[in-house]
Amino acid sequence: MMLGGTELLVLVATRPVDFRKQRTRSPAFVQQALGADPYSGAVYVFRAKRADRVKLLWWDGTGVCLMTKRLKAARSAGRRSRTA
Numbered sequence: 204m205m206l207g208g209t210e211l212l213v214l215v216a217t218r219p220v221d222f223r224k225q226r227t228r229s230p231a232f233v234q235q236a237l238g239a240d241p242y243s244g245a246v247y248v249f250r251a252k253r254a255d256r257v258k259l260l261w262w263d264g265t266g267v268c269l270m271t272k273r274l275k276a277a278r279s280a281g282r283r284s285r286t287a
Contacts, residue, residue, distance in 0.1 A: 212245035219252040222271070229260050230267055241267070 214237065230241035239245065246261040259270040 212243070213248060214239060214245055215248040216250070219254070220249045220258070222249075222251050222256060222258060229258075229269065233260065 216237065220232070220236075233239050233241040233247050237247070239247070241247070241260065242262045244262055244264075246259055249258045249260070250256070251258075254274070256271060256273050259268075259272075261268050
């Protein structure tokens, strides 16, 4: 459970990840790729390669919580729009 008024650490991965990984492998990915503790209470944010989905992973004290959100318009900060 996330409580208001408490400090919350949010870590965002800078590289896209493979969203086909199962939920049980996600904590291991946090440990190996980010060198972080997936059970610390921090929220880890990952994006898909096409930037059309994000995945949030956190430990709420009772288990690993996983939220996946499909984004309506996939836009990356690295992409530039072309104007005629």
